[in-house]
Amino acid sequence: MMQLVLTVTAVVLSLAAAGAIIRIAIGPSLLDRVLAADVLLAIFGAALCIDMAVNRHLNNLMLLVALSIIGFVGSVTVARFVADRRESVRES
Amino acid sequence: MNPETLLGDTVIDAVSAVFMVVGALMSLGAAIGLLRFPDLMSRMHAATKPQVLGLFLLLFALGLQLRTWWAWPVLVVAWLFQLLTVPVSAHMVGRAGYRTKHLHPELLSSDELEAVVQQAAGKRGFDDENPAGFNPDDAGSPDRRGRLDGGPGAGSA
Amino acid sequence: MSRKRVSLRQELPLLVWLVIVWGALWQNFSPGNLLFGALIAVVVARLFYLPPVELGGRFNVLRAVPFAFIFLAKVVAASFQVLSLAVVRGPLVISAVVAVPLRSHSDLLVTATGHVISLIPGSLVVEVDRSTSTLYIHGVNIRSPEDAAKLRQEVRDTEAGLIRIMGTKDELSALKQEVGA
Structure with a gap:
């Protein structure tokens, strides 16, 4: 099964x-691309999870946590960057 | 292996199989939402949130499959990390999206932040950190005023 | 350095949490490991100082457990709702940005409410006005003022639940008065 x-x-x-x-x-x-990349990372995480569940091991778990942290830091950084750039365009 | 544990095994296997398939479907739902929703903000709803449930189901299935109690705390911690980080990154992206005019006004039925931003911008120029940081006594919508319960510090910050 | 002295009682929840994470990461809850974890937790909390989160001083477990289950049920229901919305309506979806003034002015409760609301699919915190503790929430599939009122009510109900779990006594009595009135 x-x-x-x-x-x-x-x-x-x-x-x-x-x-x-x-x-x-x-x-x-x-921002659309960042969001989609985030989803792609989450899909990788899901794949790691399924691999662990089917083969019954926990080796990927730290990889999973690291993956979600990378996604978090990445999207926050890019969001910050986008906001700053548009702001300066508006002011100039 | 004796028969009764075999039956229990089958049930656990079936439950975790269902959870895994549904969890994978959540990822597919996120992708469908990404492709079909019209603007950034509604895409974010589809993209980030079903993943929370998806990962929950997958980790639950993993915990069922491992059949050891010491695996559960680390799974719970992994999920809690996601619970803590997802709203923050979603808020950051959403805020950046709002500020950089990624919203399509024709797709909104109402935008109660717009008036506030306009008013604050007109009052003292655009303040990056706190565009809505203004005295609530000047707020436009009577609805908002009516709902503030006037607790200590309301409008004095 | 002029850092405010943190009392042990204020720091205890953080330390306990760190020890639990330590044990979970090692997948080993033996007393020796936990003791070592506690030592590291104290050192980390001293070295990497952060302003303490001011808890309300109470935590109602009896309210927290049903709240967690209701939260989970809402996440499940709303996930499928957004999924069906994506499949059925797709590009024609109408959303709105709704302002929701909250009762509480404590940072912790505003943050917690924002987190819970953001985690439930279909609503997303766009902007927070800390001075008036107003959340600006982008909700998907909000077509009419009635839908917006429903969303607003849901956010305020969530906040009420959180106040019942861990709000201060003042907030709790204010909430009771409001419900009674």
């Missing part, structure tokens, strides 16, 4: 990753 679950989730997550990558490619603005 686990093999079936693995197949189904692999297909679903691949579709999701494809969607996120399409949004990264066409996203009209930087």
